[in-house]
Amino acid sequence: MSDAIPRREANHVRNRPNCLGVFSPISFCLLLGCAMIAVMLAGGPLSAQTVSSQTVSGADIYQQRCAQCHENAAANRAPSRDTLQKMSASRILRTLDFGLMMGVAYPLTREERETVANFLGTKGSEPGPLAAAFCSAERHPLSGQSAGNWNGWSPSPANTRYQPAGGITKDQVARLKLKWAYGFAGDVTAFAEPTVLNGTIFVGSAGGVVQALEAKTGCLHWTFQANGPVRSAIVAVANGSDYSLLFGDQIGWFYALAAKTGRLLWKHRLDEHEGTRLTGSPAAYEGVVFVGAASWxxxxxxxxxxxCCTFRGSVTxxxxxxxxxxxxxYTIDPPKKTRVNSAGTQQWGPSGAPVxxxxxxxxxxxxxxxxxGDNYSSPSTATSDAVMALDIATGKIRWFQQTTPNDAYTSACRNRGPNCPEEDGPDYDFGSSALLLSLPGGKEILVAGQKSGVVYGLDPDQKGKILWQTRVGQGGRNGGVQWGMASDGQAVFAAVSDLAGVLNSGGAVGGAKFDPAKGGGLTALRPADGGNIWFAAPHPCDPPRPGCSPAQSQAVTAIPGVVFSGSVDGHLRAFAAEDGKALWDFDTAKSYSTVNGVEARGGSLDGAGPVIAGGMLFVNSGYPRNGGMPGNVLLAFAPEE
Ligand code: HEC
Structure with a gap:
């Protein structure tokens, strides 16, 4: 499966003139054409002669191109229209040009992009950081203490998300206080995991700006603009007297920067597929960096x-x-033509199994x-929803263990659309890393948590044989274990999402009305046999504000004696590792005055988890993607003296 990337005709047709006489992928030609014909039949402003980009208003483009998802935010994991209207036009344009909406925007001309961005967004260009946001000249990156760094997704390569030397004790947790807040200008999402190295924070943002901040004060050393949004944690690898910072973005680019200056060392597109997104953090070992690829x-x-569909999950x-x-x-074989769907579109398979x-x-x-993760189209494969072991030196697949067979799914399945494969889900991806743990007596075990709500113990010495499995949640599309568990070696801490939507609130910020009493919960399991040690019940939303859910989809973090778990309700909570007793609770969903002078709010906690380093705790807040509360703030906490 380690072969070259094939060129697909299907999703890569770029230069064929369509019915409107513009150059665009054929699929979007049909959609736009149909939408325009519908407008004409309805007695709209367009006549056959005037169907051209210049005459289409921003409102029309929005209706044809954006409304299907953004007016139904909860169902489509998209921010609501109200959320878009709080963004600057230049920011929306950036999203269309090389941001999250690039794929949607392919058929749009430059003019159409500007028109719809101006229609939706606020006026004015995106300002750079304020001069006052920068550190004074004598303060340099990487000049702080090096004890207790948090480098990449987890302080240890075993992905336990356990920080043994973070400089915060269990006794101090109840006294954690907000020290500073840093705002991401123009963003509605704050989803990247910070890396903390020798007193400096390196963190990406939804706007694609990577920033280097002084951990103590939040002052800014430098910024770097990536091509697309950056949510992967940044991995720092020593490089002479400096470090190289390694990370991917949400449109498939992978970068190396010099840590002291933010200068670009190199960048590559990791995969030719236009839908590639790099959500998983990289991991580095002996001069090589390993990157998993997922897609849109x-x-x-x-x-x-x-x-649908031609993307193949991979590790590079x-x-x-x-x-x-x-x-x-690649996690699967190359796709071949399969059936033609009910809309007359050629289907391809296998596809998916993203990392x-x-x-x-x-x-x-x-x-x-x-x-x-799952397959997107039929036929489903043996390597979707699986744990895989690859040879470090060659990439050869040593073994794989599938936990949910026959899981092929796309978002079209929600309305049984033509692009829903016959398997029709259940959409039980693994969204989180496996933890490699040592058991008493020296035996090792892999522990993996799935969106199905089941946590598995696998034997790394027996090709991933399943030793135990324990259900910790109901599971679902946004269910079960989403972004990550933690372990202090004594217990595995598995937080559960089980996000439950009631109805779409129709455009309120955050989009969705969730069931305020469903979802969430944190279970501590014995690594040896998956037995239950304790369960900390979720907290119903009180009051049940829009975008609030008790779901605990954010990755969990542990330090000696303490587990931290964030929730879609905006709260970051600390629990005693021993018995799950509540130790601390902070509601991040509010406004902040920030050290960089950017207006900022917190929102839902989701995606990457809190990190602890150098006696401080850092967490990003704001995640409207699944209908949760938007936000754009990085928060820094330290125990009060
Ligand atoms: C097929 C569904 C779909 C369509 C059509 C669509 N969007 Fe989106 N949009 C999404 C989703 C999903 C997200 C959230 C992605 C995420 O945060 O992971 C999003 C996010 C955005 C964002 C926020 C990006 C960020 O960085 O936070 C903007 C701005 C946006 N869309 C603009 C548009 C515009 C303008 C159009 C029409 C030209 C459009 N979208 C059409 C699904 C869609």
Missing amino acids: EETRSIEPHYA ALRVADGSQVWKT WSAPTMDAKRGVIYVTT
């Missing part, structure tokens, strides 16, 4: 004319020095472990 195809396929190993490829391994999370290193066995 699952949502692209809502469109009946999207030729690159040399840290220059980004050259060591190996690339959403950070690889787990096992130097002793010479392998890295990755977890995979």
Whole structure:
């Protein structure tokens, strides 16, 4: 499966003139054409002669191109129209040009993009950081203490998300106080996991700005503008007297920057597929960085004319020095033409089995472990919803263990659209990394949590044989274990999402009305046999504000004696590792005055989890993607003296 990327005709038709005489992918031609004909039949402002980009208003483009998702935010994981209207036009344009909406925007001309961005967004260009946001000249990156760094997805390559030396004790947790807040200008989402190295924070943003901040004060050392949104944690690898910062973005680019200056060392597009997104954090080992790839195809396929699906999950190993490829391994075989869907669109399969999370290193066995998501189209494969072991040196697949067979799904399945494969879900991806743990007596075990709500113990010495499985949640599309568990070695801490939507609130900020009493919960399991140690019940939303859910989909973090779990309700909570007793609770969903002078709010906690380093705790707040509360703030806490 480690072969070259094939060129697909289906989703890569770019230069064929369509019915409107403009150049665009054929699938979108059909959609736009139909929409315009519908407008004409309805007695709209367009006549056959005047169908051209210049005459279409921003409102029309919005209706034809955006409304299907953004007026139904909860169902489509998209921010609501109200949320878009709070963004600047230039920011929306950036989103269409090289941001999250790039795929949607392919058929739009430059003019159409500007028109719809101006129609939706607020006026004015995006200002750079205020001069006052920067650190004074004598303060330099990486000049702080090096004890207790948090580098990448987890302080240890075993992905336990356990910080043994973060400088915060269990006794101090009840006295954690907000020290500073930093706002991401123009963003509605704050979803990247910070890396903290020698007193400096390196963190990405939805606007694609990577920033280096002084951990103590939040003052800004430098910024770097990536091509697309950056949510993966940044991995720092020593490079002479400096470090190289390695990370991917949400449109498939992978970068190396010099940590002291933010200067670009190299960047590569990791995969040719236009739907590629790099959500999982990279992991580095002996001069090589390993990157998992996921994609946007699952949502692209809502469109009946999207030729679903051709993306293949993969892991790529690159040399840290220059980004050259060591190996690339796909999780599935190349897609072939399959059926034609009810809208007349050619289908391809197999597809999917994306890698959403950070690889787990096992130097002793010479392998890295990755977890995979579902297939997007038929036929389903044996390597979707699976844990896989790849040879570190060659990328060869040593073994894989599938936990949910026959899981092919796209967002089209929600309305049984033409691009829903016959398997029709259940959409039980692994979205989180496997943890490699040592048991008493020295035996090791892999522990993986799935959206199905089941946590598995697998034997790394018996090709991933399932040793135990324990249900911790109901499971679902946004259910079960989403972004990550933690373990202090004594217990595995599995928080559960089980996000339950009631109805779409029709455009309120955050979009969705969730069931205020469903979802969430944190279970501590024994690593040896999956037995239940304790369960900390979720907190119903009180009051049940829009975008609020008790779901605990954010990745969990542990320090000695304490577990931190964030919720879609905006609260970050600390629990005693021993018995699950509540130790601390902070509601992040409010306004902040920030050290960089950017207007900022907190919202839902989701995605990457809190990080603890150098006696401080850092967490990003704001995640409207699944209908949760928007936000754009990085918060820094420290115990009050
Ligand atoms: C097929 C569904 C779909 C369509 C059509 C669509 N969007 Fe989106 N949009 C999404 C989703 C899903 C997200 C959230 C992605 C995320 O945060 O992961 C989003 C996010 C956005 C964002 C926020 C990006 C950010 O960085 O936070 C903007 C701005 C946006 N869309 C603008 C538009 C515009 C303008 C159009 C029409 C030209 C459009 N969208 C059409 C699904 C869609």
